[in-house]
Amino acid sequence: MERQSGTGLLRIPDGTLPRRLARSAAAVEGGATPNAVVESWITERNLAHRHEVRRIEFGDLRQWGFDDVTGDLRHRSGRFFGVEGLEVHSDYGPVPHWSQPIINQPEIGILGILVCEIDGVLHCLMQAKSEPGNVNGVQISPTVQATKSNYTRVHGGRSVPYLDHFVDPAPERVLADVLQSEQGSWFYRKRNRNMIVEVDARDIGLEVPEDFRWLTLGQLHELLGKDDLINMDARTVLSCMPAGIEGTEADAVSDLAAAVARSSEQAAGSLHTTTEALSWITSRQTQHQVRTKPMPLNAVRGWVQSPTEIAHELGLFFTVIAVDITTNGREVSQWTQPLVRPHGMGRLALFVKRVDGVLHALLNARVEPGYLDVVELAPTVQCTPENYVLTPEADRPPFLDVVLRTRPEQVLFEARLSEEGGRFHHASSRYQIIEVPSGFPDTELEDYQWLTLNQLNELLRHSHYVNVQARSLIACLRGLR
Amino acid sequence: MERQSGTGLLRIPDGTLPRRLARSAAAVEGGATPNAVVESWITERNLAHRHEVRRIEFGDLRQWGFDDVTGDLRHRSGRFFGVEGLEVHSDYGPVPHWSQPIINQPEIGILGILVCEIDGVLHCLMQAKSEPGNVNGVQISPTVQATKSNYTRVHGGRSVPYLDHFVDPAPERVLADVLQSEQGSWFYRKRNRNMIVEVDARDIGLEVPEDFRWLTLGQLHELLGKDDLINMDARTVLSCMPAGIEGTEADAVSDLAAAVARSSEQAAGSLHTTTEALSWITSRQTQHQVRTKPMPLNAVRGWVQSPTEIAHELGLFFTVIAVDITTNGREVSQWTQPLVRPHGMGRLALFVKRVDGVLHALLNARVEPGYLDVVELAPTVQCTPENYVLTPEADRPPFLDVVLRTRPEQVLFEARLSEEGGRFHHASSRYQIIEVPSGFPDTELEDYQWLTLNQLNELLRHSHYVNVQARSLIACLRGLR
Numbered sequence: 001m002e003r004q005s006g007t008g009l010l011r012i013p014d015g016t017l018p019r020r021l022a023r024s025a026a027a028v029e030g031g032a033t034p035n036a037v038v039e040s041w042i043t044e045r046n047l048a049h050r051h052e053v054r055r056i057e058f059g060d061l062r063q064w065g066f067d068d069v070t071g072d073l074r075h076r077s078g079r080f081f082g083v084e085g086l087e088v089h090s091d092y093g094p095v096p097h098w099s100q101p102i103i104n105q106p107e108i109g110i111l112g113i114l115v116c117e118i119d120g121v122l123h124c125l126m127q128a129k130s131e132p133g134n135v136n137g138v139q140i141s142p143t144v145q146a147t148k149s150n151y152t153r154v155h156g157g158r159s160v161p162y163l164d165h166f167v168d169p170a171p172e173r174v175l176a177d178v179l180q181s182e183q184g185s186w187f188y189r190k191r192n193r194n195m196i197v198e199v200d201a202r203d204i205g206l207e208v209p210e211d212f213r214w215l216t217l218g219q220l221h222e223l224l225g226k227d228d229l230i231n232m233d234a235r236t237v238l239s240c241m242p243a244g245i246e247g248t249e250a251d252a253v254s255d256l257a258a259a260v261a262r263s264s265e266q267a268a269g270s271l272h273t274t275t276e277a278l279s280w281i282t283s284r285q286t287q288h289q290v291r292t293k294p295m296p297l298n299a300v301r302g303w304v305q306s307p308t309e310i311a312h313e314l315g316l317f318f319t320v321i322a323v324d325i326t327t328n329g330r331e332v333s334q335w336t337q338p339l340v341r342p343h344g345m346g347r348l349a350l351f352v353k354r355v356d357g358v359l360h361a362l363l364n365a366r367v368e369p370g371y372l373d374v375v376e377l378a379p380t381v382q383c384t385p386e387n388y389v390l391t392p393e394a395d396r397p398p399f400l401d402v403v404l405r406t407r408p409e410q411v412l413f414e415a416r417l418s419e420e421g422g423r424f425h426h427a428s429s430r431y432q433i434i435e436v437p438s439g440f441p442d443t444e445l446e447d448y449q450w451l452t453l454n455q456l457n458e459l460l461r462h463s464h465y466v467n468v469q470a471r472s473l474i475a476c477l478r479g480l481r
Numbered sequence: 482m483e484r485q486s487g488t489g490l491l492r493i494p495d496g497t498l499p500r501r502l503a504r505s506a507a508a509v510e511g512g513a514t515p516n517a518v519v520e521s522w523i524t525e526r527n528l529a530h531r532h533e534v535r536r537i538e539f540g541d542l543r544q545w546g547f548d549d550v551t552g553d554l555r556h557r558s559g560r561f562f563g564v565e566g567l568e569v570h571s572d573y574g575p576v577p578h579w580s581q582p583i584i585n586q587p588e589i590g591i592l593g594i595l596v597c598e599i600d601g602v603l604h605c606l607m608q609a610k611s612e613p614g615n616v617n618g619v620q621i622s623p624t625v626q627a628t629k630s631n632y633t634r635v636h637g638g639r640s641v642p643y644l645d646h647f648v649d650p651a652p653e654r655v656l657a658d659v660l661q662s663e664q665g666s667w668f669y670r671k672r673n674r675n676m677i678v679e680v681d682a683r684d685i686g687l688e689v690p691e692d693f694r695w696l697t698l699g700q701l702h703e704l705l706g707k708d709d710l711i712n713m714d715a716r717t718v719l720s721c722m723p724a725g726i727e728g729t730e731a732d733a734v735s736d737l738a739a740a741v742a743r744s745s746e747q748a749a750g751s752l753h754t755t756t757e758a759l760s761w762i763t764s765r766q767t768q769h770q771v772r773t774k775p776m777p778l779n780a781v782r783g784w785v786q787s788p789t790e791i792a793h794e795l796g797l798f799f800t801v802i803a804v805d806i807t808t809n810g811r812e813v814s815q816w817t818q819p820l821v822r823p824h825g826m827g828r829l830a831l832f833v834k835r836v837d838g839v840l841h842a843l844l845n846a847r848v849e850p851g852y853l854d855v856v857e858l859a860p861t862v863q864c865t866p867e868n869y870v871l872t873p874e875a876d877r878p879p880f881l882d883v884v885l886r887t888r889p890e891q892v893l894f895e896a897r898l899s900e901e902g903g904r905f906h907h908a909s910s911r912y913q914i915i916e917v918p919s920g921f922p923d924t925e926l927e928d929y930q931w932l933t934l935n936q937l938n939e940l941l942r943h944s945h946y947v948n949v950q951a952r953s954l955i956a957c958l959r960g961l962r
Contacts, residue, residue: 009836011750176756270491285589286674291587373853373945464854464944464945
């Protein structure tokens, strides 16, 4: 057949992108911002952004209050977020029916990282940002972290720097753009728009305000291993970075790096084909049933409200508190708000093993009441061990015991990482990537499956597949060398 | 880096599948079932499956009744489906706020096609099935069409033939397995599991019951062009068939076939890269807001209930009716049920154009209240023109006028096709694929985008992307030669 006359309109993906990402990931010494400077920058930003956070009574919240009828805790404007009740029926886990407080934040925010080639190496524009719930001061955050309330300026604060690059970007400069869920035990169907947009140095200029620095992917991978330094929003956006970060087998600096590189290549193969992996996910979506129904906060059972907190009667799960924040470095200098304060230290562990030299990770199809669809893929283990002290042995999460008796040489990655400090108070969890022998018993548990990075990267281009905790660990996994 | 010792566990996708699908699609003369036999088979099955459908009053429904409090119409068992109310707030379309009756069927059913190589050519096992709402008698249906109520035998009927092949298939024999939505104006968050499973002739035997026949993809593509013959469930499953059906440019029998083949090849390029297409979908999900809230059926405004129907006060949209069915060929021989009877003949049109010889289709990111997520991709035009007689010109659907004045030579495909006859009464719509010039003004309407078959095939591996009307048209488009 004769081809119609060409008009030159057809396009194919940028074939140079994987190599450009790999080069940035290899630049562990940094480029525009030397490593030595990063540390002093953080120290200095910590001094510039002092947060004083003081617990107060709910009655002392300004602009926030409990609804007379439902007892829901809301902002007077109806925006930001609310704490409401949720009734849950589920066939997953040991408890089939419960009600709980949950954060309802229906607006979709933007989490965006600008990237730019500087001296031939891609850099990410990162922000040192302090949030009221942080265990420490500033953490390294995406270029932009904006709720709709932020960028429509409900609170009358200053405009969000660099936001314009994400509101209506030139399509061909977008490297990633996908709605991703957040914690389904704490949020009701919350999603944020995870975006990565490339700009040219000549268009943006490389001079940046004091809160911003250009960092390579290699630097970010190193910094992910520091406790409570790369914030949750940065981790989830980094997990959505296109394939290529993992480098190539030829350039690998270690056996592990080679296994990571091969894991990201479709041609290397996998224990399950992608069609099989998708079929497994479909079978889990179909198998599990979860019915949720929003309910008034004051009708939630098993939770106790005092002037200072809403807590589970057994002290489990989390507590809703109120705080007063005074800061010298944020859009507005003083405000009050509720925060959710988790009980106990979460444990997140992703098991990996090498199969014919290709790294595979063990994902768990997990039901959480706040997911839009039924299940999302979670790390191998995701729990707060303290919540299980009253739980019979048989009902404890699978593999938790393996995590608790892991030998140090099995741990490929470990750090304490924070959840979002704008909503959660001192929510810091231990994240680990644990290598198990290739002979690790292939579980017959049908909610678990071994997937390659190639498969996970592909799933991460879409919504509804990978939960925020797994995304954090995948961001760390992709940087392992 | 040295590769770890191989264990032979790694697998790659079946590289022969695209060629095998192409061969089946080229077999338009049939194989196991010659074309001449298909016609007589349908005629004979029509005689064997006589449905007598008689409209009755709601009060004459057995096992079904209106809830005393909510007025919802439900089966006494709580299963099958219910007709409830839905309150909708949306920023899409001319009407920002309304309430309506809607079908709630939370259980996920299975729509499955078994495929098998017979004399080296893949055949699909299709069923001649009669449904009470059909405008005619039997239609060609998937191998299996089973609600959960079906296969747990709530109504005490006979077992569903071939269902076992879909309940727990060997993972490597699954060609497609994905949850797909159904009509979001009529169903609240309904999804069915669309499955295609391959079996070996020696395992299944090629003798089939009278209601079943083995047909090639080429035969099915021809039959799709006949009015009301391939049913909706078969069309949606066929749309999920993996890439390859479209054939290759080298084997193309016409310019059109070559444009279809190139459209299915990633390497041929596209007007927008897949990253850009996904970003566009994300932007539409973010842009549009739709809030829905289930409500009691008796609180729905603008609808009028009589002993025989629930209808819109202006006679628009659809009517809920009750019917009594007597049949000689179904699991049970006599029953009553509600059906939804759409008002007017729907018009569904997919615009296609060739860009550098690569076929592109114009999809519309459309809000419907019953979608789980905010938007799904619909055909270029999807409407019932009669519902717009009262609508000002400016608020009528874009491109409807182009459809209404299309010249015959632009029409690549046209047939009247039925929606699901188990829920809808005489719901038959005119489906068209219309070729527009490559110079067709590239609309600045941000809810529309041109996509290739390669991109649509990729989206169809996932839930939440392509609506059921577009899936029907894509199944037809993939067979164009």
